[in-house]
Amino acid sequence: MSEAKSVESRPYHHGDLRRALVDAARRLLESEGPSALSLRAVAREAGVSPAAPYHHFKDKAELLDAVAHEGWEMLHQAMDTAKSAAEGAHKLSALGIAYVCFARENPALYRVMYDAARDKEALPIEMHDGKDDSAYCMVRDTMVELGSDPAQAVDLELATIAAWCAGHGLAEMAGFKQFDQLKAELGGEKPFLEAVFNHLGLFPSLNRD
Amino acid sequence: MSEAKSVESRPYHHGDLRRALVDAARRLLESEGPSALSLRAVAREAGVSPAAPYHHFKDKAELLDAVAHEGWEMLHQAMDTAKSAAEGAHKLSALGIAYVCFARENPALYRVMYDAARDKEALPIEMHDGKDDSAYCMVRDTMVELGSDPAQAVDLELATIAAWCAGHGLAEMAGFKQFDQLKAELGGEKPFLEAVFNHLGLFPSLNRD
DNA sequence: CAAGACATCTGTACGGCGCTTAGATATGAA
DNA sequence: TTCATATCTAAGCGCCGTACAGATGTCTTG
Numbered sequence: 369m370s371e372a373k374s375v376e377s378r379p380y381h382h383g384d385l386r387r388a389l390v391d392a393a394r395r396l397l398e399s400e401g402p403s404a405l406s407l408r409a410v411a412r413e414a415g416v417s418p419a420a421p422y423h424h425f426k427d428k429a430e431l432l433d434a435v436a437h438e439g440w441e442m443l444h445q446a447m448d449t450a451k452s453a454a455e456g457a458h459k460l461s462a463l464g465i466a467y468v469c470f471a472r473e474n475p476a477l478y479r480v481m482y483d484a485a486r487d488k489e490a491l492p493i494e495m496h497d498g499k500d501d502s503a504y505c506m507v508r509d510t511m512v513e514l515g516s517d518p519a520q521a522v523d524l525e526l527a528t529i530a531a532w533c534a535g536h537g538l539a540e541m542a543g544f545k546q547f548d549q550l551k552a553e554l555g556g557e558k559p560f561l562e563a564v565f566n567h568l569g570l571f572p573s574l575n576r577d
Numbered sequence: 578m579s580e581a582k583s584v585e586s587r588p589y590h591h592g593d594l595r596r597a598l599v600d601a602a603r604r605l606l607e608s609e610g611p612s613a614l615s616l617r618a619v620a621r622e623a624g625v626s627p628a629a630p631y632h633h634f635k636d637k638a639e640l641l642d643a644v645a646h647e648g649w650e651m652l653h654q655a656m657d658t659a660k661s662a663a664e665g666a667h668k669l670s671a672l673g674i675a676y677v678c679f680a681r682e683n684p685a686l687y688r689v690m691y692d693a694a695r696d697k698e699a700l701p702i703e704m705h706d707g708k709d710d711s712a713y714c715m716v717r718d719t720m721v722e723l724g725s726d727p728a729q730a731v732d733l734e735l736a737t738i739a740a741w742c743a744g745h746g747l748a749e750m751a752g753f754k755q756f757d758q759l760k761a762e763l764g765g766e767k768p769f770l771e772a773v774f775n776h777l778g779l780f781p782s783l784n785r786d
Numbered sequence: 787c788a789a790g791a792c793a794t795c796t797g798t799a800c801g802g803c804g805c806t807t808a809g810a811t812a813t814g815a816a
Numbered sequence: 817t818t819c820a821t822a823t824c825t826a827a828g829c830g831c832c833g834t835a836c837a838g839a840t841g842t843c844t845t846g
Contacts, residue, residue: 417825490754525759530776533746545699550734567739569778626796
């Protein structure tokens with residue numbers, strides 16, 4: 369009874385269904401794509417009845433929110449890693465590249481993430497220790513580290529917005545067939561992405577060196 | 578029999594149902610939003626049975642394609658008008674503003690347009706007289722008019738892509754709540770959009786004056 | 787003008803969907 | 817042990833996209 373079956377907190381009589389449902393959703397998302405992600409299919413994949421998820425999520429959107437949330441965490445981590453690996457003025461473009469690469473490597477997940485954002489009309493803001501720890505905030509912080517004046521709050525915010533919008537746009541369109549030839553000429557997708565970012569003049573420090 | 582009932586080409590016995598369906602879809606899109614746009618609802622709005630649309634469209638996606646197509650035409654026209662109204666170096670940012678404003682004023686339509694593009698993994702290319710007459714092409718042409726070297730084909734294309742991606746990203750995110758305060762500080766949405774575009778350094782001619 | 791070919795539309799049906807409700811079952815606290 | 821409560825199942829509602837058979841109107845051809 370009191371013995372822990374697997375890791376921690378197995379609150380009730382079926383295991384941790386909430387966790388299992390999110391995992392099942394991510395599995396389906398990868399294997400079948402976003403259009404196959406029905407609540408019933410997720411329940412099926414998790415081996416429970418179609419009504420079971422409603423004890424853990426108010427509705428389908430709330431389940432997708434949970435999936436999206438994990439996506440944002442993954443994106444944040446990917447950007448964090450890329451920033452650490454880059455040097456000085458390259459940190460900012462490294463963030464952009466990491467952002468777009470994440471979206472391109474996880475297209476279905478990225479779509480769920482932004483569908484949720486569009487519905488809520490807001491990017492997710494993740495607070496840790498009372499501080500905004502979102503990926504968006506990370507871009508702004510990096511701009512300051514690279515020389516943007518934090519006292520010029522409006523300019524700083526506008527530059528961050530411009531950068532984020534460009535990243536999102538590129539993330540959604542990098543796979544479009546129109547660009548196939550250009551990608552081939554430039555030697556693949558990653559060089560293509562870097563080249564596009566180099567044509568964005570929003571990073572003064574980028575243009576300088 | 579040979580008398581024209583309304584304008585031209587009334588091919589058959591119910592009128593021009595294809596036209597009526599697209600109109601009904603656009604009406605529903607405006608009044609109820611994209612989530613209410615079911616094939617059955619469109620048929621209902623047009624006053625026909627749920628199966629009738631299948632004689633004019635292969636499936637729901639094809640109907641939405643037709644709606645999206647009209648959206649792209651409207652966007653193209655809005656951009657064309659804006660370009661004509663602007664002077665010299667301002668033509669490019671005028672295009673960007675017009676693009677984002679169109680998306681913001683027709684959010685549901687814009688969503689249908691890009692959902693279709695994402696599914697096809699391609700922007701629509703509209704040919705007239707054998708020439709690419711798409712809105713995307715219009716941006717590239719404008720860059721050339723403003724001094725970009727058409728011989729540097731790769732650079733020109735990259736700059737166009739960067740500009741388009743930034744426009745799309747901003748179009749999707751301009752309504753996010755995170756930006757409400759900033760928009761208020763800047764005196765509304767349009768000044769906000771202009772400010773973001775000014776922070777995109779992709780337009781050398783923009784930065785110059 | 788008659789007759790058949792054809793395009794167009796309706797009626798009906800199928801399976802899947804999101805979600806609700808009622809009832810079964812297991813868990814944890816008194 | 818009892819009982820409230822959390823969790824899950826079974827069944828069902830109305831909606832969806834789509835298919836198909838048949839009715840109805842239009843056009844062509846003789």
